Amino acid sequence: MRTCAPYIERSDGQEVIEKLQINKTKRRRNMKTTTLSTKLIMAFAVVVVLFCAVIGVYHRTVVSVNSSYKSLIDTEIATADHAQGILKYMLQCRRNEKDFLLRSNAKYIDKLNGNYELLAGKVASIVTLANGAGDNKTAESAQELGDYAKTYLEKFENLADGMKVNGLTSSEGLQGAFRAAAHTIMVELAKFEIDVIETEYLLLRRWEKDYVRTNAKKYRGRLLSSLEKYETFLKSKTLSTKFRNNQEKALAAYADAFLAYESSEGEKRTAAYNAMRAAAHDQEKSLKSFYVPGAARTVLMIRRHEKDYLLRRTDKYVKRTESAVSELEKLITSSGISKDEKENLSDLLENYLSGFKALVAQDTQNKVYVAEMRDAVHKIEPAIAAFLAKAEEATKKNADTSAGQVRIALIIAAIAILVSICMAILIPRSITKRIIQIITGLSAASEQVTSASSQVASSSQQMAEGSSEQASSLEETSSS
Template identity: 30%
Template sequence: MDKFFSRLRIGEKIGLGFTLVGLLFIGVVWHYHQTLATVLGDYRQLQVFEVRKSLALEIEIELAAVRDAEKRFLIEHQEAFAEETDKRLQTLHDKVAALAAVDQDSRQTAAALQDLLSTYEERFHAVADAWRIMGLDEDSGLQGAFRDKVHRLQALAANYNVDRLYTQLLQIRRSEKDLALRQDSAYRDLVRRLIAEFRQLLETSALQEAVRQELLAELTVYATSFEPYAEKALKGGNISGGKGPFRDAAHRIEAILNAYHVAELEASVLQLRRREKDFLLRGDDSYPPMVVALADAIRAQIASSLIADADKSLLFGLLHDYQQDFLALVEQSNSIGTLSREMSAAADLVAPLVKKNVDQANQMMASRVAEITESSEARSRLSLIVVACAIVLGALLAVVITLRIVHRVRLMAGLLDDLAYGSPTRRVPTVSGGRNEINAMGESLNSLVDHRATFMRWWKESMAEVNARRELASASSDEEKDEAMRDLRAAGIAKLQLLNGIRARLLQHGERVLDISQRIQAAPGSVSEQDAKALEHAAKGMATLFEVLATDDTPSSEAASVFSA
């Protein structure tokens, strides 16, 4: 670690510290954004559930509108309501498609809803088409067809409704015979009154104009020829057994009435219409058999009548067409009932499915809210921990970097203090090859202390040698000379040891210079700032040591002779 930090300059260390703090800050910001993204994702999930609920409610509302339009069509049988139902269904399909785009669960629900709605739509269109065939009003479809036929049948039945005329004719004939039997003028007056009433009935009847005119002509003949017969009868004359032109005219009138008489035809047709309308009103299956039975009875009435065969064929044809159209309408009504039940069944299945989707969305949202609450609390705690750790790590990095800078500065300050007021013995720890300015200052300060110590030791040893020489020169006895020689020998040995130390340091400087020169030769033209400073320091160190060695050769020679002695 020391070697790594020694390769960094103070600015680089400060920059590294700021970088690490920035990375911590970036990490905190990244964690914040990750937390925010998670919260936004959770919110989007909740929003998905809300969208599901909202669309489900809209589908319910739109389905209710569809059913309302459908019911109004079935009640009022108007195309506008069928078109409105189709428009509502298209809107409902769009809502379901929007639900399918929400999520996977909604997509499955939407697929089931689409199937049910398609079934409902098919059944509704089938019901609408069946009603169009059946007839949306009394003038369209099968309803209009059989209504037209029965109206023609009813109109023709009025032409054959001569029951009252026939009864009136019988009343006239009876009064005519009473006159012949009783010879009472009251019966003549009664015949006259009945003839007038017959004329009135004839004029107001629904008979064809030609038939009415023929009957009126015969009635005039009868009334004219009856008067002479009545006079004879009242006078008691010969009435020839009640025979005469009036009798022949009456027979002709009766023959004409028989030719246009179907007993109770109009009443039977009205009864037929009654049962038909009962079925249209109530839809009860018991009425169609009644209509068929009445139609058969009308056929029997027509078949037993004395009307012309062409008239019978016309009435039979109209009755057959009416019955056929009515039974087709009954079949369509039954088909509409079946399709309506299937349509309602499909629609009834939609609402539970939508409700299930809403319930599922509510459950999932409640569960997700609980999970989000729990995870939010956990993320909040984690965020606090991350921020606290970032603050602690930032402070720790600041302390570590500061201490690594300040510690050596304090060591150098203490060493300088020792250098100024004493003899320093400790050194600033340094790393060889370091780029750190503090490391370079430590190396320089160590070199300064070493040089000072070398000079001081050289000076002390030189002074000891001078003193020994002085004592040797001034010695008067052999003992003093021997002691002085020992001191001189000790001083020479000490200087020699110091020279060996200087030699070793010169060798180190030389090896360093050699190493740098080899690197320069390996990469010519490239001299790093570190190598340049190392060369400078080595050169100055060698120069300083050489200055120490630049002394007088005499003492050294003498010391050498002393050593040899």
């Protein structure tokens, strides 16, 4: 009775492994059965394909790099160049602004406007480039930068108009108006600036007392010298005509009384001295009616604080100027000058002070314009920096991309070279191996042929010997 072999069930994995081994074995048989010419053609085909791939990748890299750099130059680099131009013209505008503020010369207004036009042209160029490249964000940023620059220009124009209102020179605008008022005040007060005359009057009375007390010649000489000086001071063109006439009349009476005093004795001498005193009292009364004590000093203090403000533009000098004006008004009010003269001087002070306050108010508004200008500039600078940073980033990114493509081309070229080297090593080996196999086969076949020939020769000899023996047997048979 036949026994059946046990049935072993195989898994799917084992079947797949067996199929792979069978396919591998087939590929080896196919490679062994592949002719030499086919192997050579396949090897050269692989090398040609690899080098074609290298050439293709290189061409693609060159085209891509050229295209990238052209796009970079046409957009990002051009945008950065225009941004640099914006920065340059913005700095020129700031320089013109500072020159105008320092020198108050209207020519810098025109220069600033010219530089702004160049700046606006650069902004328009960036907007055009960005729109052409489809970069809406950059176009919006450039437009926003242009708006900041326009705001800067508008505020500068407001500032320039405000400074023109104040006056670009000391004779223009509000500055010219309150300066003219100050000069008028000084001219009017000059009529009452009799400090020197008052001092000389006091000296005259001193020498008079000393001479009457001592009758010394030195005091007589000093008294006569004071009389000459007094008369000279009265010839000043700034004095009021009325004051001068009153003083000259009293001074003449005093001089006549002094001469009478010197040439008389006793009661006549006493009467002459009393006449001298009466004339001196008339002088003093006239002095008091035309004298504003401390006016000259106070006016100089007003002008000093005014100049300090114009130089420094700080509020403390405004307060000092107003305080000095108030002090002068008190001096005028408390003086012995006439009511009409007091009102005239008060009106002049009011005109001066109102002009000065108007200038201060305009300066306050100008400071607002300056602050708004600076705010606009401080917004422009970061926008320019953003354009430059974007161009730098794009340049770096483009360089990195180009370097990556070059690396890929070099890797493929290296692979092609390695494959070529491998082919150069393997193909000769394959050829020599087949030749050796052929030679070995031919040698083996030759040996087989030689062996077979020897066997044939031996068989032929044996056959010949057999035939000879048969012939001898036949001869013997025939003989018998």
